[in-house]
Amino acid sequence: MSGARWFAVLAVIAWSALAALVLRQRFERRGADHRGPGRRFVRARGTLIAVGILVFFATVALVAPLLTPYRPSLQLDIVRLQNAPPSWGHPLGTDLYSRDTWSRIAYGARVSLSVGTLAMLLAATLGALVGAAAGYFRRWTDAVLMRLVDVGLAIPRIFILLVAAALTTHLPLATLVLMLGLTSWFATSRLVRAEVLSIRERDFVASARALGGGAWRVIFRHVLPNVAAPLIVSMALGIAQVMLLEAALSFLGVGVQPPTPSWGNMIAEGRDQLATAPWTTIFPGLAIVLVVMALNTVADALRDALDPRQETP
Amino acid sequence: MATWLLRRLAAALAIVFAVVTLSFIAIHLAPGTPFLPGDERAVDPAVVAALRARFGLDQPLPVQFVRYLGALGHGDLGLSFSQRRPVAQALADAVPNTLLLAGTALAVDLLLGLTLGTYQASRARRRVDAAIRAATLTLYSLPVFWLALVLLLVFGERLHWLPVGGIRDPVLSDSAPFAAHLADRLRHLILPALTLGVVGAAGTARYQRAAMLEALNQEFVRAARAKGLSERRVVWLHALRNALLPAITMVGLALPFLLTGAVLVETVFAWPGMGKLTADAIAARDYPVVTATALLASVLVVTGSALADLLYMAADPRVRAPDA
Numbered sequence: 226m227s228g229a230r231w232f233a234v235l236a237v238i239a240w241s242a243l244a245a246l247v248l249r250q251r252f253e254r255r256g257a258d259h260r261g262p263g264r265r266f267v268r269a270r271g272t273l274i275a276v277g278i279l280v281f282f283a284t285v286a287l288v289a290p291l292l293t294p295y296r297p298s299l300q301l302d303i304v305r306l307q308n309a310p311p312s313w314g315h316p317l318g319t320d321l322y323s324r325d326t327w328s329r330i331a332y333g334a335r336v337s338l339s340v341g342t343l344a345m346l347l348a349a350t351l352g353a354l355v356g357a358a359a360g361y362f363r364r365w366t367d368a369v370l371m372r373l374v375d376v377g378l379a380i381p382r383i384f385i386l387l388v389a390a391a392l393t394t395h396l397p398l399a400t401l402v403l404m405l406g407l408t409s410w411f412a413t414s415r416l417v418r419a420e421v422l423s424i425r426e427r428d429f430v431a432s433a434r435a436l437g438g439g440a441w442r443v444i445f446r447h448v449l450p451n452v453a454a455p456l457i458v459s460m461a462l463g464i465a466q467v468m469l470l471e472a473a474l475s476f477l478g479v480g481v482q483p484p485t486p487s488w489g490n491m492i493a494e495g496r497d498q499l500a501t502a503p504w505t506t507i508f509p510g511l512a513i514v515l516v517v518m519a520l521n522t523v524a525d526a527l528r529d530a531l532d533p534r535q536e537t538p
Numbered sequence: 539m540a541t542w543l544l545r546r547l548a549a550a551l552a553i554v555f556a557v558v559t560l561s562f563i564a565i566h567l568a569p570g571t572p573f574l575p576g577d578e579r580a581v582d583p584a585v586v587a588a589l590r591a592r593f594g595l596d597q598p599l600p601v602q603f604v605r606y607l608g609a610l611g612h613g614d615l616g617l618s619f620s621q622r623r624p625v626a627q628a629l630a631d632a633v634p635n636t637l638l639l640a641g642t643a644l645a646v647d648l649l650l651g652l653t654l655g656t657y658q659a660s661r662a663r664r665r666v667d668a669a670i671r672a673a674t675l676t677l678y679s680l681p682v683f684w685l686a687l688v689l690l691l692v693f694g695e696r697l698h699w700l701p702v703g704g705i706r707d708p709v710l711s712d713s714a715p716f717a718a719h720l721a722d723r724l725r726h727l728i729l730p731a732l733t734l735g736v737v738g739a740a741g742t743a744r745y746q747r748a749a750m751l752e753a754l755n756q757e758f759v760r761a762a763r764a765k766g767l768s769e770r771r772v773v774w775l776h777a778l779r780n781a782l783l784p785a786i787t788m789v790g791l792a793l794p795f796l797l798t799g800a801v802l803v804e805t806v807f808a809w810p811g812m813g814k815l816t817a818d819a820i821a822a823r824d825y826p827v828v829t830a831t832a833l834l835a836s837v838l839v840v841t842g843s844a845l846a847d848l849l850y851m852a853a854d855p856r857v858r859a860p861d862a
Contacts (some may be wrong), residue, residue: 270668375549376556383798384835387820388564388828465679472681475801477817492684496806499687500695510684518679525675 226294226314226327245273248504262530269526275519282516286334293328298484300324306504318504320495326505328483330512333486338516340402340481341468347406349413349460356417357444361425371418376424376482377411383473390479405467413459420452454531461524463515472513488513532537546847550737550840552616554833561832562606565825566599572619572823593619606829616826620819625830628815632639635705636811638728639804640796646735646794648744652785653747654739660773663759664750670743677740682799686733686806695730702807734799738792745788749781756780781807783854790846 252263309315317326357371389404390396433447441452474480475489483490488509495505590596615625658667694702707722753778762776801813812831819827
């Protein structure tokens, strides 16, 4: 890896630290609301480091070509560079096919992060809609939707996904996102429903209805905004869960298909060289751990900040 | 109570039926056929057609489904295509292994998780609490299969303390004493069960800490302290008993997690259980085995959550069956 690339990587690290510090500054400066949720958020243990880690990986995903010396699927030298240990030229080593592990992790960030984020957005939307409908309309809508959720929660998701993945021989990424999103909304919808059940009895909802607001107008304008706090927390946790699930599926060989790198399928490919080239397994795993841990930390801090009554489990 | 039980049973049956139907349809619609999983070898089409006819695969899907349900009603799970024996036998080989693995993992999960969470709550917001909280958050964020691989690398490949996979030592003779077989089985069990149990324990500890903090804030704890009981008695006897209620629900919810984790951990450690059976069956388009494992998994999960509800009602007289 050339000097310029090293410099670019250092620049991204500096930028991530700066972003975290600016965030703290934004809520810690004089005149800021001292009891506001923003301040509680930045003051929580580990939040700034977690934000820094997330900014780092998001930036790496965005500008991957600038930070990596090779294309992720380029086989450099199948004879001399097979399973080469980490060095200055290849900071995270190379894999069985002599591909640069750092390049693959950087491009893998694009796949893993976008699959996780998109699937979570789909799941959160579905969960919010179903939960709001069930909680607001009650009666048979509630009964039908919640029985559906019971079914969804009763099957270990990995079984559904394994069977669903068998439907296509070569799984496009869009389908994977769809599959993950469509099987990840059950818990969110229960959460939203529970909140909506209490919000729908409040006076402002009654007055909105009395003014002639249609059901969905009341739901979108008056009910859902009040569910935002728990929904945001569950979205942060949701990305973490979906990323772990995507990694697990790719590890089992039914998720993201090689040669497209994802952190999960990199672990799967490195697995057979575990004894001779552990770096091909360890580093993508560390990337997953760092991102998931940062997301969980942020979710914990958000929950504490947005809902001070409830202590983090 | 009786009505509640009946409704619960009906709902459970409906869920299991839905799962079986979905997986039946999905796996039959999947491209590829059971008798030609790979197209590397040419097989006489007449032979394949004969095989398909013999197993009724030439019939329309609804007919096949009704036939399958009919057989299921008689307790017949069908024949496995890839293993050439009844599905029930394949399950009988795999299920005890998974139960052993998941059971041990659950024990580790609960013992470690409940102890840690309770201890944390008794030291809430001190340095120990923060340290354990950081540790459980880290464990909670690990991909199970990656942790399995790392443990395998360290304790199996590098240190040679524990075997790298499988369920028994292939060279251990059958005539070896029972104790030797038991020790061998335990040595093979340690890594997979620890992997699954420790990750689960991290989640359990996080919930238990919250439940304990809530319990410690209640009046009866103040009463216990006021009457001069030692802090240790207050925490580990009075408060813990009350904080165990949420744990009961959690055991019910832990089952899906354990089954999912088992699929991954079994794959890494070559543990011949349900997870491996399912993954292999899907790859081979072994329809009866896939449907049977989905059936079994959903039955386990539904039973688990029903048992948790019943236990909860037995443990807490304030909770009564709705509509009783």
